[in-house]
Amino acid sequence: MAYTIRNLKGKDYITLLDFTPLEFRALLNRSRDHKWGLVKTYPLKGKYVAGIFEKPSTRTRVSMSVATHDLGGTFLELPTSSLQVSRGETLRDTAMVLSRFVNAIAARVKSHSTLEELARWASVPVINMLSDEYHPLQALADVFTVVEFFGDRKLKVVFLGDGTANTNHSLMIASALMGYDYVVGAPQDYWPKKEVISKVESILSETGGTLTIVEDPKEAVKDADVIYTDTWFSMGVEDLEKRKEVFPPYQVNRDLLAMAKPHVKVMHCQPWFIGQEITEDVAYGTHSIAFEQAENRLHTAKAVLEALII
Secondary structure, three states: OOOOHHHHOOOOEOOHHHOOHHHHHHHHHHHHHHHOOOOOOOOOOOOEEEEEEOOOOOHHHHHHHHHHHHOOOEEEEEEHHHOHHHHOOOHHHHHHHHHHHOOEEEEEOOOHHHHHHHHHHOOOOEEEEEOOOOOHHHHHHHHHHHHHHHOOOOOEEEEEOOOOOHHHHHHHHHHHHHOOEEEEEOOHHHOOOHHHHHHHHHHHHHHOOEEEEEOOHHHHHOOOOEEEEOOOOOOOOOOHHHHHHHOHHHOEOHHHHOOOOOOOEEEEOOOOOEOOOEOHHHHOOOOEOHHHHHHHHHHHHHHHHHHHHO
16 A cells, blocks of 8 residues: 555654655655646645744745645744744744644754754644754755656766755755655765764665765766755854855856766755856756746645644
């Protein structure tokens, strides 16, 4: 019997490390159902999602809000400045109180430990809308987009730039769950966290993919099916001058694309900084699928909300 999202009810969505390959694929399949208009009911009718925001957001904020509304529910946008937590109320009390009012808590936070504390005390599912360590909603949409363009087959997916980024950590995990050959091209001081590498390698032993980490961006992108990049200057980084020195060789430009497969697709979670991590001609060119990627945040958000709440 096929694994379905019904098996995920009540589960937290904090990191994809908490999901099996079958569970991850169930979310992808349901995302497809939502995009294709196959879901005709309103499974969140009478349900409420509390959206806590410590950081700015466009794609995550709007996709989660619209997804909740389209499924018949209500999304409560709650900047932390409007909550008592801004005056010293504990996360424990915040989680316990919100659990009495809503059916899920979604939070976009500065520290991953905030999500872990919310999940510890909440009696409803907690969803990671971004933390400093992981961005699992983005990674689900990323892989869903890859499957749309390439089907369900083994691929070489390359991430260029800051390997410590939350986007890379989550995409590493998602790619491992899919059995992809994943390559990180990054300066050695910006390689992924060792504990994430270890956990990804454990998943790969089951799914049959590979993980390679190199410094040379040209070596990284050779024969790539997908090239993914993100900003070099994420919110909160402090080593700006060092980053300006070491990251320019990792810019995604036409010279690098020429080393990949002819059909290569370029991805970016946005917002991007044109002329830094990606050139304008690539960002808006025929290889880019960044806006399809952005649209898919809506459909995958619906799958996650439905799976955890219903």
